[in-house]
Amino acid sequence: MNPILTLADVTRVHGAGAAEVHALRGVTVTASQGELVAVMGPSGSGKSTLLNLAGGLDTPSTGDVVVDGTSLVRLSQSRRAALRRTSVGYVFQSFNLIPALTAAENVALPLELDGWKRGRARDAALVALDEVGLTSAADRYPDDMSGGQQQRVAIARAIVGQRRLILADEPTGALDTATGEEVLKLLRARVDAGAAGLLVTHDPRHAAWADRVVFLRDGLVVDESGRARGPEDLLDAEAAR
Amino acid sequence: MSVRHALLALLEQGPMYGYQLRTEFEGRTGSTWPLNIGQVYTTLARLERDGMIEAASGDSEADEDGSKRRYAITTDGRVEVATWFDEPVGRGEPPRDELAIKLAIAVTIPGVDVASLVQRQRTATMNALHDYTRLKRGAATDEPADLAWSLVLDSLIFNAEAEIRWLDHCEARLARRSSAPTRSTVAEEAAR
Ligand SMILES: Nc1ncnc2c1ncn2[C@@H]1O[C@H](COP(=O)(O)OP(=O)(O)O)[C@@H](O)[C@H]1O
Ligand SMILES: [Mg+2]
Numbered sequence: 001m002n003p004i005l006t007l008a009d010v011t012r013v014h015g016a017g018a019a020e021v022h023a024l025r026g027v028t029v030t031a032s033q034g035e036l037v038a039v040m041g042p043s044g045s046g047k048s049t050l051l052n053l054a055g056g057l058d059t060p061s062t063g064d065v066v067v068d069g070t071s072l073v074r075l076s077q078s079r080r081a082a083l084r085r086t087s088v089g090y091v092f093q094s095f096n097l098i099p100a101l102t103a104a105e106n107v108a109l110p111l112e113l114d115g116w117k118r119g120r121a122r123d124a125a126l127v128a129l130d131e132v133g134l135t136s137a138a139d140r141y142p143d144d145m146s147g148g149q150q151q152r153v154a155i156a157r158a159i160v161g162q163r164r165l166i167l168a169d170e171p172t173g174a175l176d177t178a179t180g181e182e183v184l185k186l187l188r189a190r191v192d193a194g195a196a197g198l199l200v201t202h203d204p205r206h207a208a209w210a211d212r213v214v215f216l217r218d219g220l221v222v223d224e225s226g227r228a229r230g231p232e233d234l235l236d237a238e239a240a241r
Numbered sequence: 242m243s244v245r246h247a248l249l250a251l252l253e254q255g256p257m258y259g260y261q262l263r264t265e266f267e268g269r270t271g272s273t274w275p276l277n278i279g280q281v282y283t284t285l286a287r288l289e290r291d292g293m294i295e296a297a298s299g300d301s302e303a304d305e306d307g308s309k310r311r312y313a314i315t316t317d318g319r320v321e322v323a324t325w326f327d328e329p330v331g332r333g334e335p336p337r338d339e340l341a342i343k344l345a346i347a348v349t350i351p352g353v354d355v356a357s358l359v360q361r362q363r364t365a366t367m368n369a370l371h372d373y374t375r376l377k378r379g380a381a382t383d384e385p386a387d388l389a390w391s392l393v394l395d396s397l398i399f400n401a402e403a404e405i406r407w408l409d410h411c412e413a414r415l416a417r418r419s420s421a422p423t424r425s426t427v428a429e430e431a432a433r
Pocket of ligand 2: 047048049
């Protein structure tokens with residue numbers, strides 16, 4: 001398998017001296033092409049820190065972060081920002097859409113920041129909106145949309161272009177169960193189409209959509225479900241029907 | 242018990258052979274609770290003894306184990322089915338829950354690593370939830386039989402989810418307790 005994301009023995013210490021917080025204390029996580037990995041753990045266990053390191057929004061105190069074959073820790077600030085824009089898509093709990101922009105403009109924004117021509121960026125945005133089933137809402141503003149629709153726009157923005165790593169921090173937290181399930185379906189479909197995904201969630205039913213679940217506790221991986229379970233296990237489960 | 246009532250309810254649709262009843266039961270529940278054919282005939286024998294069912298007319302030449310007979314529901318049987326559907330399933334005596342029992346014993350016995358026990362269980366239940374979720378994604382829902390099976394899957398999914406949430410809750414309570422003075426230290430101090 002082809003790892004798109006590797007976090008190798010990463011630590012992250014926030015603050016210094018008496019105020020020092022060891023948010024991560026030596027964590028190794030990989031996500032390969034076609035693989036959706038869920039991260040679960042009590043609040044304060046380091047989930048968001050892990051996701052921020054994976055996306056290059058933060059740098060580890062020690063250890064390495066490799067995205068698409070490139071080590072983020074050795075990149076300059078600007079090269080890291082560039083890689084983030086082209087390879088990494090984020091979905092947050094609060095959808096973080098810009099109210100003054102339409103759905104299509106929100107989705108096209110990361111491409112335009114990356115230097116794409118406006119027309120080409122819009123075309124790519126429409127493709128992404130189509131993928132999340134929102135073609136007809138392209139010219140509507142976030143305020144005119146339901147929470148579920150806004151989150152779909154946020155997902156379109158995360159997958160637009162050829163982003164291969166999708167990072168989602170509690171993307172279903174503010175949504176009802178059925179709408180949350182729709183969001184999971186979209187993430188799953190995109191990952192199945194060749195991306196890798198890291199999903200932070202509190203909801204066991206949503207984590208069950210992932211191929212593996214990593215359990216964090218106090219900055220350490222304490223267990224992992226779905227590990228070393230091949231297609232045979234699934235066949236067994238099918239046969240049990 | 243539920244198998245007895247389920248078979249009786251299926252017979253309301255018309256007379257059936259024992260093996261047919263088994264096929265119908267398993268089809269509607271996705272073979273989640275497989276029945277062996279011996280169990281089906283034992284249940285049918287008890288239902289017949291209790292006057293809930295009888296040999297279907299024209300099927301009188303009964304063999305020893307009843308496998309060549311079709312069974313038909315009686316009036317008493319119909320009343321029994323109606324009552325079953327009318328009354329909620331009792332929660333008066335909770336069914337034995339092995340995990341709850343195990344945890345209750347574990348927290349009272351010194352030296353048991355309860356935190357690891359909870360984590361291992363959570364991982365195992367998460368794996369089961371993952372498998373149910375995959376099956377659910379594959380289950381079409383328009384056909385009545387698929388709908389029935391899909392609802393059974395939902396029940397398994399909700400139960401697994403509830404178990405994981407309960408384990409999270411146990412873990413949080415245990416963490417709070419371990420930061421408070423433990424019962425044994427309190428006891429030791431009292432003994433001094
Ligand atoms: N910028 C920061 N400065 C200081 N401490 C932080 C910072 N970010 C996170 N932390 C601390 O690091 C730990 C892990 O936080 P976080 O990764 O947000 O956990 P989670 O997402 O699992 O709730 C917590 O104790 C948190 O208070
Ligand atoms: Mg967080």
